[in-house]
Amino acid sequence: MTRAADWIVTDLDGTLVERDGTIVEPSRAALRRFMDAGGTVVIATGRGEESALPYYRALDPGTPAILYNGARVVDLGTGDVLHRRTLGAAAWTKLADGFGDLPGGVWPVPFSGGRAHARPADVAAAPALRDYARRDGLGLRPVASWDELPPADVIKVMLICDGPELMDAAERAVTRTVSGVTLVRSEANYLEVLPEGSSKGAALRELAAARGVPLERVAAIGDNPNDLDMIRAAGLGAAVGDAAEAVRAAADVVVGTCADGGVADLVARVLP
Template sequence: MSAVGTRTVEWIVTDLDGTLVARDLRIVESGSAALRRFIDAGGTVVIATGRSEEAALPYYRALGLTTPAILYNGARVVDLSTGAVLHRRSLSVAAWARLTMLFAELPAGVWPAVFSRGRVHVTDSSPALRDYAARDGVALHRLGSWGELPFDDVIKVMLVCDRPELMDPAEEAVSAAVPGVTLVRSESTYLEVLPAGATKGAALRELAASRGVALSDIAAIGDNPNDLDMIQAAGLGAAVGDGAESVRAAADIVVRPCAEGAVADLVARVLP
């Protein structure tokens, strides 16, 4: 057992929404204070999120971080202090072509938002898309057609559903028509289509290896199925107390609910 005040891990990797960031879209103050204490003790904090650079940057700055960030659910690792992309994956040209053909066949109420060139692109408008943009703090850039985007630099496609029951048919449609992609559910109405092999866990493995940090020296925390691979990759995987049942079942430990200080609870366990 470690002495009081001695870190038992080198890194804490935390999801944002539903983990460190509450439903009011603000960082839970106890979590922020605990992470500052962990950094002051010599630890490293990394955020891992489905958000883009634009959407993650305010939280990164509020936490005072200088570390790389895992973005787009693992499709990019970016130094947000400089904008430098450290690891990247893009949808294959074939996958993007199949997706553009599929968009017209998606169930009514499923709206594509496409991430490329540092922007979020749409061809339609809907309340669900506007709510998504407001939630993530991003601008939606309207296109006349999907053909306006570079076919070799599409980072991910977000399928925003009007209601949760559309998620299953949306996932079934993509699975049947588009091989060679990774599908993750980041929220109850968000289905993300990512490059093959892109997960938070894969990005964490790449980043840790490049920095010479053993996975056994990392604690990771999340709340949704898109966090599963990450918490399983880390030496200590923590699930938020009010997170998805599948995440709680797979985690090494279950901590408090998000708004009650999930991240602070994890810090207390690794920094006695």
């Protein structure tokens, strides 16, 4: 069987995974058919190891996963870290010092050592923060002070906003505080502060080059602005039908919605 792509790289939330956290079954089955036909599936997500692992096990792709929106590439089968970026001690220290200047209703969640961290008072005060942890299957490790985190080991900071209307103000607060970082919007009320140069697209380019796979032979699919660079890097960039407007505009093809099996539609295009 002739394939139009050797790799399919898929986002999780809003692309392969519904809002309730379940994998869309027609899409999962289609990816299995693609792998059975000799294709390779790669997960690319903003999630970390803890919350991506159940989906990796459900798909069983046997390939490294792009995590933290490209800041890490990890073999989730063995735990080996193949590629790693951190914010760096200077950037993290400036960010942490500036958390007090964040707008009300914006809650920081730093990731370090493969774990998400939060202040207990924030968790108690913020339903949005608790919803984020529940949705991503995260145990938020309590910290009394941000000084407890090793400054050189912080991978990224999630800023969970009580509502989308706070995103612009949160972004302005970060840019006033620190430079040399990358900001991406992974959900309508999630702003992520990543190491400079980190993106799903950058990680895809590095992983494909390491495996000798031309980008023209890669199809990638997503739904939110953090997927844009990946969609543009791939030979065939796809957006699910309910993706953000900017993502649909950048895609080569727009398929069905997440819930309707948009990933399965992409498989049908590359696996006649």
